Amino acid sequence: MRFRNASVRSKVTALIVSLILLWAFAAWVTLREGVNLLGAATVDSQVVEPSEPLLVELQRERRQTIARIGAGSRGADKALRDQRARTDAARAEFAASIDSTAVSLAAEDSLMERIADVRAELAKLDQGRKSIDSGRAGGAQAAAAPYNNVIDSLYQMYDSVAAFDDKEIAKDGRTLSQIHLSREWLARGDALMAGVFARGGFTPDEHAEFITTAGVFRHTLSTAMSQLPDEDWTAFDRWMKSDPATRVQAMEQRLIQHDPRVGPLPVDAEEWRKATESTLADMQRVTLAAGDRLAERIVPIAVGVVVRLLLAGGLGLVAVIASIVLSITTTRQLLAQLRKLRDAAHELSDERLPRVVERIGHGEVVDVSKEVPDLDFGDNExxxxxxxxxxxxxxxISVAAEQAELRRSIRDILLSLARRTQGLVHRQLTVLDVMERRETDPEELKELFRLDHLAIRMRRNAENLIVLSGSSPARTWRRSVPMLNVVRGALAEVEDYTRVTILPLGDVVLVGRAVGDVIHLLAELIENAVSFSPPYTAVQVSGQLVANGYVIEIEDRGLGMKPEDLASANERIADPPEFRITGTARLGLYVVSQLARRHDIQVRLKASPYGGTTVVVLLPQDLVEVDTDPHPHEGEASPALPRRAVAVAERAPATHNVRQLKVAADPARPQPLPQPVRDQPRQAPNQQPAPRAVPARTGESEETVEPKQPEFTPGGLPLRVPQANLAPALREEGPSTLDDTEEDDERSPEEIRAMMGSLQSGTRLGRTEAAKLMGEQPGGDS
Structure with a gap:
């Protein structure tokens, strides 16, 4: 089963290996010579060729090192460090090549021993460099010793490579190896002269060594050239007669005849360097060309071995080879086509399809035939x-285009429905406003306020749809609005607003272009804080100016969020993903992120030390201004507080009375409202809000009456008690609480007259003040 699930390449490889093993077992005797030649070719490609660059770089590094020592310098300058880096790179490439399995199979034991010697000498090279840099190496001869040892081991390795079974080929290989060795003697003489030129003259020992090196070079070269085939001899003879080689020979002769104790050197250093570099490079090129010709001569011998193998193996061998060739070519074609098909599939899923969907989502027209060209794999399977x-x-692509178009259409439908709903809600609020103004019954007015609150929440939901569809709500302000009114406007859109306590916000106004979006954003965050905290806890909203703008903190006393949930929520707000219609989870965070991005507002959630969650909203400096005018801005609409002001007044503790909230809610222009009670103490999550004093009515004593401690339902919601916050005189004339189930309670005419008179006077005063703000004359009683 495991082999059945293997890849096509593995199966074909297994088949080829089995055929090769069968062929090798049947024809080993005949193949022995051919295997030897093939092994020589492998050794040449895996051992000899990678060692050539290493040999050249070692010779160059040796020359620079001796020149550095001759100049009397210690350490390594930049040129020497660069040369060492090139040497190390060639050494690493050589080490990786000789570590291959092919070398261990093709090389004989003697060659493997020579390779091990090369490894050992290369390992000593780093220690030799340290001795040279520290000055412990001594003279030029001692400094050149580590390099000479490595190079000598490489030439011994070449001698083992040249041991072919064919005597003629083996002889020519040894001859080329001797010529290559003569090049090393020329390189040693060049390195010696580099030190001499750097110091400015020969020492007697150096002059004697140079004469010896030059003599060995000439002798080995002439001896080896006499044994070369005619074609190779012609190439080397042409090289010997070239201009650089003849100049080197002439300069060598002058240096040999020079007396080191008399006069300056008879050769210019730069002329010597250029001539020797050119000569060494040309000699390397001619030697490698001769090696290539030798390899070409091996081919006919290998062909003869194969012919004998064909004759010995017969048709069985032909079948084996044909099977191998057919398997390899078929596998390559099959894998190439499958690879092309795989790449096309990845390109479709990773690039084309997302790009087309994105373009369609932006409203572009996409040509499917152009975006998805057909792939041609032939007519086979x-x-x-x-x-x-x-x-x-x-x-x-077509389905993706249809889906993208469908999502865009759904967004357009959502936007259209939201706009229509928004218009209907605005009309509904207008009707409710008219009904509230002419209603005098407290109970009916309270129900109208509840409807008003529901309508405002419906408006926020409609605006959520507008934001999700990528548009912006139509509510805008031209002038700045006090921050307190902005927060109160957000409370007007929250269901359980009675649990929200507004702490001091400072004398700050919000610029008009951001008022609507900030109200919406705060309403979403406050609604979230109220919804995910116990009903007996309070949510606190505070704000203050900071260095980067104005910060608003919304803190609840709930169970809080896990660190990973906080991180995920902050990431969704900072970098919201593309909105998809398929899910409805955390739409509020998406709305908040879109509103915040519109005005560069930073929103971040963090754990509260009281056990809940704190939302930090940082408004940039260009959205806030310090309110230097004690009066509201004229001619602009303020974020309307809910017409449910009566319900706000009935909550305990009360921050404002009914008349003040009603006056702030009704006019089209903002009305200055009293600041909330400052220094309000924070309460524990399991405690009820502490009662605050309710101001007495005008004309009564200045004493404050403490309201009764509010009662709560079994579910933890505050139990609303009618007339609980009325002035003491009114509460003394009638019962303090009413039975909600009692429809026809008996009140005296005096009680009814007092109640209606109080309501009428408060309504008249509120409308009078509103009419003044609107530039109209106060009306009569209605």
């Missing part, structure tokens, strides 16, 4: 799979 894939990708 792979070609049929390719044709099926063409159909699949066309269908996928």
């Amino acid at each position: 792979i070609g049929q799979v390719g044709q099926a894939f063409n159909a699949v990708q066309h269908t996928a």
Whole structure:
């Protein structure tokens, strides 16, 4: 089962290996010579060729090192460090090449021993460099010793490579190895002269060493050239007669005849360097060309071995080879087509499809035939799979385009419905406003306020749909609005607003262009804080100016969020994903993120030390201004407080009386409202809000009457008691609490007259003040 699930390449490889093993077992005797030649070719490509660059770099580093020592410098300058880096790179490449399995199989034991010697000498090279840099190496001869040892081990390795079974080829290989060795003697003489030129002259020992080196070079070269085949001899003879080689020979002769104790050197250093570099490079090129010709001569011998193998193996061998060739070519074609098909599938899923969907989402017209060109794999089985894939990708692109168009259409539908709903809600609020103004019955007015509150919440939901569809709500302000009114406007859109306590916010106003969005954003966050905290706890809203703008903190006393949930929520707010119609989870966070991005507002959630969650809303400096005018801005609408002001007044503790809240809610222009009670103490999550004093009516004593401690339902919601917050005189004339189930309670005419008179006077005063703000004359009683 495991082999059945293996890849095609693995199966074909297993088949080829089995055929090769069978062929090798049947024809080993005949193949022995051919295997030896193939092994020589492997050694040449895996051992000899990678060692050539290493040899050249070692010779260059040796020359620079001796020149550095001759100049009397210690350490390594930049040129020497760069050369060492090139040497190390060639050494690493050589080490990686000789570590291959092919070398261990093709090389004989003697060659493996020589390779091990090269490894050992290369390992000593780093220690030799340290001795040279520290000055412990001594003279030039001692400094050149580590390099000479490595190079000598490489030439011994070359001698082992040249041991072929064919005597003629083996002889020519040894000859080329001797010529290559003569090049090393020329390089040693060049390195020696680099130190001499740097110091400015020969020492007697150096002059003697140079004469010896030059003599060895000439002798080994002439001896080896005499044994070369005619074609190779012609190439080397042409090199010997070249201008750089003849100049080197002439300069060598002058240096040999020079007396180191008399006069300056008879050769210019730069002329010597250029001539030797050119000579060494040309000699390397000619030697490698001769090696290539030797390799070409091996080919006919290998062909002869193969012919004998064919004759010995017969048709069985032919069948084996044909099977191998057919398997390899078929596998390559099959894998190439499958790879092309795989790449096309990845390109479709990772690039084309998302790009087309994004373009369609932006409203662009997409040509499917151009975006998804057909793939041509021929008419075989792979070609049929390719044709099926063409159909699949066309269908996928078309479906993706339809889905993107559908999502855009759904957003347009949502926007249209939200706009219509928004218009209806505005009309409903207008009707409710008219009904509230002419209603005098407290109970009916209270119900109208509840409807008003529901309508305002419906408006926020409609605006949520507008934001989700990518548009902006129509509510705008031209002038700045006090921050207190902005927060109160947000409370007007929250269901359980009675649990929210507004702490001092400072004398700050919000610029008009951001008022609507900030109200919406705060309403979403406050609604979230109220919804995910116990009903007996309070939510506190505070604000203050900071260095980067104005910060508003919304703190609840709930169970809080896990650190990973906080991180996820903050990430969704900072970088919201693309809105999809498929899910409705955390739409509030998406709305908040869109509103915050519109005005560069920073919103971040963090754990509260009281056990809940604190939301920090940072408004940038260009959205807030310090309110230097004690009067409201003229001619602009203020965020309307809920017409349910009566319900706000009935909550305990009360911050404002009914008349003040009603006056702030009714006019079209903002009305200055008293600041909330400052220094309000924070309460524990399991405590009820502490009662605050309710001002007495005008004309009564200045004493404050403490309201009764509010009662709560079994579910933890405050139990509303009618007339609980009325002035003491009114509460003394009638019962303090009423039975909600009692429809026809008996009141005296005096009680009814007092109640209606109080309501009428408060309504008249509120309308009079509102009419003044609107530039109208106060009306009569209505």
